[in-house]
Amino acid sequence: MTDSSGTRVTLWIVVAAATLTVMAGAILGPVVPAIQDGLGVSESAAGLIITTHGALIVLASPVAGSIIDRVGPRRPFVAGLLLYAAGGSAGLVIDAFGPLLLSRAVLGVGTAFVYTGITVLIYERFEGQRMDRALGLRSGANSAGAAVWPLVGGALGTLSWQLPFGVYLIALPLGLLAVALIPESGRAAAAADGSGDGGSDPESGGTPAAGVAGVLAVVRRRPALLAVYLLYFGANALLYSIVVFYPQLLAGVGTTSSLSISLYLAANGAAGGVSAALYDRLAQRVRRHVLVIAAFALWLGAFATATVADSPLAAVPPVVGFGFGLGLVFPSAFAWIEALAPVDRQGQFSSYLASAGYVGQFLSPVLFGPLIPLFGVRGVFGAAAVAAGGGVLSLGAALTRRRLRRTPHR
Structure with a gap:
């Protein structure tokens, strides 16, 4: 092009x-x-x-x-x-x-x-x-x-x-x-x-595949789509764990003004902007799966650090680390949808990504909020660290299985 x-x-x-x-x-x-x-x-x-x-x-x-x-x-x-x-x-x-x-x-x-x-x-x-x-x-x-x-x-x-x-x-x-x-x-x-109907699937010989049945047919052939939607849902849920609950953590270390809190959130956004701007060069050097594993590792470190942050300065690295990871995950998710969705249905399948993300944002307080009465606000970030660690292990295991399948047996 x-x-x-x-x-x-x-x-x-x-x-x-x-x-x-x-x-x-x-x-x-x-x-x-x-x-x-x-x-x-x-x-x-x-x-x-x-x-x-x-x-x-x-x-x-x-x-x-x-x-x-x-x-x-x-x-x-x-x-x-x-x-x-x-x-x-x-x-x-x-x-x-x-x-x-x-x-x-x-x-x-x-x-x-x-x-x-x-x-x-x-x-x-x-x-x-x-x-x-x-x-x-x-x-x-x-x-x-x-x-x-x-x-x-x-x-x-x-x-x-x-x-x-x-x-x-x-x-x-x-x-x-x-x-x-x-x-x-x-x-x-x-x-x-009138030469396109917008609902055909090239892999089914041009037969229209509309409605829920058509979506399920595509997902059955390309189950990785569900993994991408889950990734995007999880990333947004973790993002909003910071948006919703980080001000409470900051209040615990003496930072309460709205301006100061907005600066922490701005640092999160700025870090994500940096890694996203570098994304195309990083994707040329390593596979997207590796970038996403790196993002989960950054999130694991960020949330673990948040559980022990005891000063306004110590509360900065968690939001910066999470932002760096977010700038790697979001473009990877969109790139995977482009590769996985049928060409004539990219709008439909990319729209589900948007829905998954906003559902993740909405449900984040529901998922993490009940932990506060039990473990305090730091328990939220401890649970987020566990979720990030699970992401590292799951993606690492998936890559290992893929390598083993591709390795010739002797």
């Missing part, structure tokens, strides 16, 4: 859009108490303003994936950006809980189309090391968004609880740029002239 100016423009538009998918919830995190006061609602109700979009992403992502497979990624991606801008910025003028919650649902639908649209645009426009680089930059942009947007939201929230909602309007010029500068794909042209 040639490195055309159009391809470069597409890359930078999708990289910029990738920061928005994490911004969807992160930008409002620091202003939840202000939202609670401004709307006159309970803390849990105010929290729904942060989490509602995530539930809609889980539900809407498979729909987005199916549409993208039929018409190509460009138009759904643009539509997602416009929905994102409309649903996200509605909080600038809405000051009632019910309508604001509805606008967050619109935001979630838009985010689902943006998230999967980014993935398939990368799959279609890049290959080989350039695809690895694009996936790494995409993950780096997610990490950068996780580092920067909470700070922006917190700063704007000091002026008004509604002002951070205006930042969602950034999606509008990105959508207009996408309309003007991202070309239609061959998939879209095939759909327009």
